[in-house]
Amino acid sequence: MYKLMDQYLKNDTFSIQKNIVDHSEYTLARSRFRFDDFEAYQATAYSVRDRLIERWNDTHSLMREKDPKRIYYLSMEFLMGRSLLNSIVNIGVKGQYADALKQLGFDLEILVEQERDAALGNGGLGRLAACFLDSLATLDYPAWGYGLRYEYGMFRQTIQDGFQLEHPDYWLNFGNPWEIQRVHTTYPVKFYGHVDEIQENNKKTYIWTPGETVEAVAYDNPIPGYGTKNTINLRLWAAKPSGELELDSFSTGDYVNAVLSKQRAETISSILYPDDRTYQGKELRLKQQVFLVSASLQDVVRRYKDFHSDFAAFPQKVAFQLNDTHPIIGVAELMRILLDEEKLDWVKSWEITTKVFSFTNHAILPEALEKWPLELLENLLPRHLQIIYRINFYFMEEMKKKFGDDLVRLSRLSIIEEGEKKNVRMANLALVSCHTVNGVSKSHFEFIKSSLFKDFHDMWPHKFQCKTNGVTQRRWMACSNPDLSQLITKWLGTEAWLKELDLLLGLRLHANDYNLQEQWMKVRRSNKSRLAAYIQIISGAKVNVDAMFDVQIKRIHEYKRQFLNVIGIIHRYDCIKNMTAEDRKKVVPRVCILGGKAPPGYENAKRIIKLIHAVGDKLNNDPDVGDLLKLIFIPDYNVSMAELVIPASDISQHLSTAGSEACGTGNMKFAMNGCLIVGTKDGSNVEIQEELGSENMFLFGPSAEDIPELRTEQKDFQPVLEFRRVVGMIRKGVFGNAEYFQPLCDTIDGAGDDYYLLGHDFPSYLEAQAAVDKAFVDKKRWAEMSILSTAGCGQFSTDRTIREYAEEIWNVEPLRHS
Ligand code: Z2T
Structure with a gap:
């Protein structure tokens, strides 16, 4: 029988060599027989990509044939690192590539080092997303990752006189052989503007006229599984010039400035925020979140509509996993799409929305929970804010029935934080709209149930799950x-x-x-x-x-x-x-x-x-x-x-x-x-x-359970002599810079708080x-x-973690290539 596989590129030494040499000549336009280590890396990467594309296409055909339920992993960060070695190990051709290159006069180990890290993440949260993709592909799950194609990844650190210096990480400088730009896969993402309420045959409809529209273009990064043909996709969005000018900027007659301000809007996806675990309340960051979520949801909805004429089956075909609350605005965005664009009613839209989203919490400190100033949302996302208000209204009605006069509790539960400056609490929005929230280790799970999200756990214990992280x-x-x-x-x-x-x-x-x-x-x-x-x-x-x-x-x-x-x-x-x-x-x-x-x-x-x-x-x-x-x-x-x-x-x-x-x-x-x-x-x-x-x-x-008490005992605590002696040495300037280190020393022996208990431990x-x-x-x-x-x-292993997510949260099955 004819098999697709028969057409695959061959993996014998000669075929690989020919493929590499061809790329050196036709893709890089170098001489067939004179290229340096970096060019050899590039040509090798392109030849590996060819093999990934074959698998990617086959995977895609299989998906279109079977239309299984798919998992979409939405994350602001994917800390991928390098791809060359990982790809050839996963598709099982490392030995062949090493031999082929050796005969061409190159050392695979040296070529591997030519690649720049894709550092589109801060640390654990972003690296977890990358390990998850490897396991999803390896375990044959029909999954896609969605993220942002930052032009500047995690900053490069150098040290001068012992001090950290930060440098921009323009990682795309010499091109990125792994990605495939999809010039035709683009979506408009809207910001600002105003909403009009229109009465249409006894039904209110809302029309949002945006003040700014930015085009998102897709870049696909194939992710091969190990020991399987399954090759999934990491789709990263970049903002691109749309060629259209807003009318009102036109009418000012200031054409040049209109183009320049447009260009600024298109920097949305240019840089990764390097502060892990603290949200900054910056408008650009919120725009990034919306940009990721809106483009991804439009893409998923379009794909779904290729196969289905209504939304009844949407929850049977789609699962969104939100990596922390960063993409939680997606709840309001899906509601907006269903209500305003697909013309579903509120009840139906809400039913669908609450069946497709689940989220992972990674935080311990309550300060790390995202809150967005209401004013900011009102200005940037007027329609989304209306939807959030309405979600909160129904939620509060339900809670009032339950807790009646317990106003303190009601105000803790509310998605809107009252006060002089009002905020939208993204974690509360997540808990109200997601069917599941999970912690990332046993102890963290206990913590979110008993403390961070206790109010929600009291009401909806069935929403809470534990999924201990892993690595690939x-x-x-x-x-x-x-x-x-x-x-x-x-x-x-x-x-x-x-x-x-x-x-x-x-x-x-x-x-x-x-x-x-x-x-x-x-x-x-x-x-x-x-x-x-x-x-x-x-x-x-x-x-x-x-x-x-x-x-x-x-x-x-x-x-x-x-x-x-x-x-x-x-x-x-x-x-x-x-x-x-x-x-x-x-x-x-x-x-x-x-x-x-x-x-x-x-x-x-x-x-x-x-x-x-x-x-x-x-x-x-x-x-x-x-x-x-x-x-x-x-x-x-x-x-x-x-x-x-x-x-x-x-x-x-x-x-x-x-x-x-x-x-x-x-x-x-x-x-x-x-x-x-x-x-x-x-x-x-x-x-x-x-x-x-x-x-x-x-x-x-x-x-962990001893810590609160230890903290209250800090006032009367005296660290051991050895500890005090070391702190004394730092303070006295044994290592120079006595003044500069003072605030650090103050954290452990200052007003006697030593919040992190260094002295005690x-x-x-x-x-x-x-x-x-x-x-x-x-x-x-x-x-x-x-x-x-x-x-x-x-x-x-993230294989264990991913199986648990698949079976207990997403309810999806592997789809194995024959
Ligand atoms: C992050 O890397 C983690 C948590 C965050 O909370 C943010 C970032 Cl950027 C919002 C880490 C946790 O600190 C770490 O313990 C955990 O293993 C990792 O996420 C993956 O869950």
Whole structure:
């Protein structure tokens, strides 16, 4: 029988080479036989894209044939990183590409490094979206991601004199071979203007005349699954010049200024906001949210209408997952489309809307909950605000019946926050309109039920679900740690763990086997050498590969307590200084590695970065210390840097004050690569411990439920001498910059609040670190712990997470290609 697959590009060495060379000549217009590493990367990427497009098209045909229920993942952030290696690993042609390139005189590993990261996200939330896409594709779900094609991704960080500098990340500078522009897939997105109420045969209709219209154009990014033909789509929207001028700007006669102001409107999608976890209330940010949501909904509605003549089946065909409340304005937008454009009545529209949306909450701090000033909405989205008012009106009516005179409760529930300046509470809108809200770890789930959204949970407990985050083992093991992955496959006798991570459990059988231990530690050591070479390039420092690599990489935040890590390092330094030569011989040598970006306006986070550098300068150059302790800051931490650092880490630190990290996903990446975890009893640290056993981790400090009381006791709390001594050293200027560090020191010993409880947790932190030193010396036991760490990580694949979403929230089935 004729099969589509027969027409596919062939994957033998010669076919791949021909394809690459052709792209070099015909796509890049370079000579067939003279191109440099960067051009070779581009030509290779185009040849891989050809293969992705074949699969993408087949997937698309299958979808059109079967018309299954589809999942649309709406997110302001997709932190994708690089695509080349991930794509060839997923479609199973890495070996062939490596060979083909080698014969052409290129090294795949070097070409891979030519690619710029697609850094369209801040951190955990955006990277989770990227891991989700990989799992959705791999598990054959009919899914699409929708996001924004920012021209400037997450800022590039450099360090000058120890201070963070931010540079624009114009990542599209040299083109992006992965994307496909869809010049004909465009939608108008409307802003401002006014709404007219018209009486039309006994029915009120609303006509919104916008003051500004911006055109959204689609860019498609194929996402291949692993071990399947299923290739899903990440559709990113860019604002584009529409060629039309608004009439009133025309009539001013100022043509040039009219064009210029239009051009400003078209910068909507140009830049990612780099502040994670704090909303800023900026109009441009709200416009971005509307832009994403409106273009995506128009696209989904158009696709649905290709197959259906009315909206009755919409909830059976469509599921929208909202990544936090950022896209929640979509509720009002869908209502607007159904009411004003499709002419459905309110009841029908509301019934449909409330069946298709579900949202994930990622926040702990109530301050992180988005609120938009009413004035802003009124001006920017007059029709949406009317709809939100009406949603709130019906909701409040229902609540009054329930709670009657409990006005305090009613005002907490209301979507509109009353007060001098009124706000729209986006989380309340989400809870009223979504059929499900989920937390991202067990502890976070408990927290949203009992505290953050308690009022809503009291009413609608059935809406609440827990979906513990995960990470994809394809990128975080197979791509970034190929040698360890091969070793695992060899010992398990199968590579099925790449699709069924639970199979890692099989390693437990061999954790004690001397041969595995030796091979395991050898791979880890060669990963450490790779990192050491990189460290030497960026800092000139020569680090000892046999020292313990102690890593903390993540966004810089007070709650994540990089400061606690630094205080611990200073304490260690101080101890070494005060030791006899004899005692120094017993010290376990450490290379402390930190990396991460501070939000540009967050002064204390920036002070922490400066402190790390100041302390590093001091101890790295102290002959008394030598190899016993080094402190390295890796600038511009991003996905690709994580892929280098994680496989080379002996321990990693996850120190958030208990009850402050919603989940945390970095810890999972480390643990599955055999890196041991030093952490607090917070977020997913606790769940990882349940799987690995406490004997294979170093958890310390109080549990989340103890924190409120500890905070009230702060007034009478006196930290231990060692802690005060370190803070004293910083204050006295041992690391220079005494004045600059003062506000930071004030947060922990100022008016006695120490909100994140560094002083309180310090002694137990030191105990955990002492236990780490002791364990590291016992090489055999360490190797066993490392293997057991990997073996216990089966739960932390996004494959598990996505299956849970699919079965318990979206109610969708996989659609497998034959
Ligand atoms: C973010 O990365 C996270 C939460 C946010 O709350 C915003 C951003 Cl940009 C609005 C993180 C959480 O801090 C982290 O604990 C969690 O693992 C991650 O989202 C994915 O759920």
